[in-house]
Amino acid sequence: MIVKHTCCNGKSIRFCFHLYKSNLAFVPKCNPTTTEDVRKLKEFIDKHHRLCILTGAGISTESGIPDYRSAEVGLYARSNHKPILYKEFCNSEAIRRRYWARNYVGWPRFSSLKPNITHEILRDLEYVGKVECIVTQNVDNLHSKAGSKKVIELHGTAFRIMCFNCDHKIYRHELQEVFQKLNPSMVATTQMIRPDGDVELSQAQVENFNVPACDNCGGILKPDIIFFGENIPRNIVEKVKNNIENSDALLILGTSLATFSSYRIVLQAVEANKPIAIVNIGKTRADEFMNLKLEGRCGDILSKVWQLNASNNSIR
Numbered sequence: 001m002i003v004k005h006t007c008c009n010g011k012s013i014r015f016c017f018h019l020y021k022s023n024l025a026f027v028p029k030c031n032p033t034t035t036e037d038v039r040k041l042k043e044f045i046d047k048h049h050r051l052c053i054l055t056g057a058g059i060s061t062e063s064g065i066p067d068y069r070s071a072e073v074g075l076y077a078r079s080n081h082k083p084i085l086y087k088e089f090c091n092s093e094a095i096r097r098r099y100w101a102r103n104y105v106g107w108p109r110f111s112s113l114k115p116n117i118t119h120e121i122l123r124d125l126e127y128v129g130k131v132e133c134i135v136t137q138n139v140d141n142l143h144s145k146a147g148s149k150k151v152i153e154l155h156g157t158a159f160r161i162m163c164f165n166c167d168h169k170i171y172r173h174e175l176q177e178v179f180q181k182l183n184p185s186m187v188a189t190t191q192m193i194r195p196d197g198d199v200e201l202s203q204a205q206v207e208n209f210n211v212p213a214c215d216n217c218g219g220i221l222k223p224d225i226i227f228f229g230e231n232i233p234r235n236i237v238e239k240v241k242n243n244i245e246n247s248d249a250l251l252i253l254g255t256s257l258a259t260f261s262s263y264r265i266v267l268q269a270v271e272a273n274k275p276i277a278i279v280n281i282g283k284t285r286a287d288e289f290m291n292l293k294l295e296g297r298c299g300d301i302l303s304k305v306w307q308l309n310a311s312n313n314s315i316r
């Protein structure tokens, strides 16, 4: 099925629903969305012309990446895994070795995951001029892969590597080639991955894994992501705050707002008197501040909103 419509500023969008097949293995159970809910969200999107959109792990579950906190299907529910802490990574060579060994094995699958219908619709909303910015907590690069430009990566990206000691940065793909050369007997393949690309390995596999140093200065390499317990860089916090002030509403998708860095964005929007809508499965930390709350799967709800737009032949 191909839906084609022309929006208010004359740009044409071709939207191919048959291309988007959601992977629902990591999506929590939820009730079907009501038509009334879809209509309310469409009104919210129609009414506001400079949306700040905040996204979380809940929008990437349909691409095959588990989130952290959902009941039954989230990472915490499926295992006793807790994400690595910033201090642990800084202070322990053994922990860094384990981190990189798992990350190396998980990388081919993690890096090849595709955007889903939610990413595609957000890209198209930006294309028709409705988006002030997309602030994402995800490090999976799926907004950029979908073609979104106005993306602020609140927690960085797993696709870039930095050095603790100098300004040197490299693409994660380049590091994979270095890992391969240093660890020829290690096979990089897995089925089960985590939101940051991590996987399970045996102790022996971890202990024998060779980790390179920065080829510029010999310093310690770190993924350019914000670990738990690490502060968000001030320039990113300021950039998000400015974008909130310049927007006319906040739309939150697929996050329980458990991290303070995301909760703070809601507080900033409340402070600036911006209306707030959220689509999420389950409770969030900030339900009391929501002008509109929809329980459900982002891909399902947004595609129904988009279909309504298509049938009306406009995004107002």
Ligand SMILES: [Zn+2]
Pocket (backbone or CB within 6 Å): 163, 164, 165, 166, 167, 168, 214, 215, 216, 217, 218, 219
């Ligand atoms: Zn360096």
